[in-house]
Amino acid sequence: MKRILILTAGFGEGHNTAARNIQEAIEHLEPDEAIVDRIDLFDTCYGKFSDLLRQGYLTAINRAPLIWRGIYSIFDRTSFIEDVLVAFAKMKQALDWLLREMQPDVVLSTYPFYNFLIEEIFKDGKEKNFVQITVITDSITVNSFWYRSWSDYFVVPNKDTASILKSAGIAEERILEFGFPVQLEFLEYAQNSMPLEPLQQPKILYIINSGRKKASKIIDQLLSRKNWEATIVVGKDEKLFCNIADHVKGFEERIKVLGWTDKIPELLLSHHVVISKAGGATVQEAIAACCPMIIPQVVPGQEEGNYEFLRRYEVACFAEKPSDIGSALDFLFENEAKHWKKLKNNLKKISKPDSSLKIAQFVLEQSVLEIASSRVFPFPGKRLENIHFSVTQAKSSQALLCDFHIHSTYSDGRLSIGEIVDFYGQRGFDCICVTDHLVDRKRLIGKFCELTGLVLTPTKVGEYFETIEKEKKRAWKKYEMILFCGIEFNKDGYSPKTSAHLLGIDLKSPIDPCLSLKDIIAEIHKQNGLAVASHPHIFQSVWGPNTLFLWENQEEYAPLLDAWEVANRYDLFSPIGLKKLPFIANSDFHKPKHIHSWKTILHCAKDADEIKECIRSNRNVAITLYRDHKFGTIFQKKDIELEIA
Missing domain, CATH: 3.40.50.2000 (Glycogen Phosphorylase B;)
Structure with missing residues (x-):
């Protein structure tokens, strides 16, 4: 996408x-x-x-x-x-x-x-x-x-x-x-060549977008020409609408009064002239419709340029006084509308309805993804760099390539959950966890985030769990890949030190994101899941709001957490390692190019409980920078040499 x-x-x-x-x-x-x-x-x-x-x-x-x-x-x-x-x-x-x-x-x-x-x-x-x-x-x-x-x-x-x-x-x-x-309607109508009524009965469009004190006098000019028809667009001002409607009583057969309307393209294309100020949108829409303008007002600054453009190409008239507007319209339509036809032809030269x-x-x-980073390769190859283990090898153990921090289209990710399964499965991953955002709605930033549509909403959480549950079976059957259901719990404050993101890995059911962090961690553990501090230190290689609350309060939270992200995307958080905290590395995947990032290597059996226990004990864990290779596999599992302690 x-x-x-x-x-x-x-x-x-x-x-x-x-x-x-x-x-x-x-x-x-x-x-x-x-x-x-x-x-x-x-x-x-x-x-x-x-x-x-x-x-x-x-x-x-x-x-x-x-x-x-x-x-x-x-x-x-x-x-x-x-x-x-x-x-x-x-x-x-x-x-x-x-x-x-x-x-x-x-x-x-x-x-x-x-x-x-x-x-x-x-x-x-x-x-x-x-x-x-x-x-x-x-x-x-x-x-x-x-x-x-x-x-x-x-x-x-x-x-x-x-x-x-x-x-x-x-x-x-x-x-x-x-x-x-x-609007696209301008191109549609232009292609269909909407015909205008004969010029013997001119149709005037008057859009009252400013200069309302002049409005009644301008309308009087329209009323005084018995062979003219007019449509007056008032907008959302109900009081003004009532005043104008009263003003034209008795002339309803040839004077129509509209409030707010989304039919401006149709109106411009079906009228001979529009009276309006030199606003950016109105001017350009009139040009697209090839509808000559009478301009009663030019706001200093930006609108001066709009009017200057119209003047240079002779497609509009400036008439500041209401009486001047009537005179200008008379001038355009006299002599079989000679002057109006000139303006109309000039407009055709600069009109761009397909803009x-x-x-x-x-x-x-510009938004096309790079082919190399978005291609799903048909081989199960992987590239593992700088892998070092110090382990006691068990018979059922194997090197597992894992990513426990992935976002789908249920929040702000680019791929659907099914596409994620295929994307990682075809690259030979052994275990992944989809962790879409769920925000604390009691926090102001959380409320804002929900409005963006870029996080899980309460109404979608049930569907999210059901979708992952269905994909678990396909992931294992097709790729022998374990798929965990997870959540990234967002506790965003107005500063890095008041913000925390927490990963819940291998969740069986939803957890209320408005609970305190300690209560969320407790709920994760009740489900036999993992609670992991997400990007707990300062970003260096990517921009973004730092989430330092857990790090700043590590003495309080370290005994409760199962692991900390020592690497996220392209960043290494060396203070995590210096503190000798249990660690994993994740891509924080949002779109295909993010696959080229830090990952976790576990040496254990390919079993959900074994994987979680490996992380909890933090033995036989390593990290690697993952790379795809366009010619195929760089390292196969059988080529990984383990240094046996």
């Missing part, structure tokens, strides 16, 4: 519109192969405060445009972004967790602030294993905030905006002129 994370924000119509349309296009192209998550972290992390910020933004652009121009200019020039980031520490932590747990192939942002957070998360040079794409929703007057932080690619709406980025020093190969992502599909196709191409 390909996993794509889309980050957006509700400050202006364009960001959410672009994000939503790209998600729709990706899911249209590959409904069964791509998982797309679209998240507004401002809203998720700050709730009511985010609403206040959004309302402040709308108030500034509508009632105090000069103040907004100053704010826009400050963001364009400021070099103190680090100071700004401090105020959004909570969102940085949430994004940090999201990137680690979701393991996306592509992170696509339609709002520039996220790029600064990602840059901050990876400032220590840790590996960033995803492609970063920024979709710029403005034209020409592009705030430097969009490109001052790193992005692998920038998607721009037109060549004029591409030129701005080139002049700012962005390499040409990183700039993709795909267009603004509009979302182009962006989606590019995103999917």
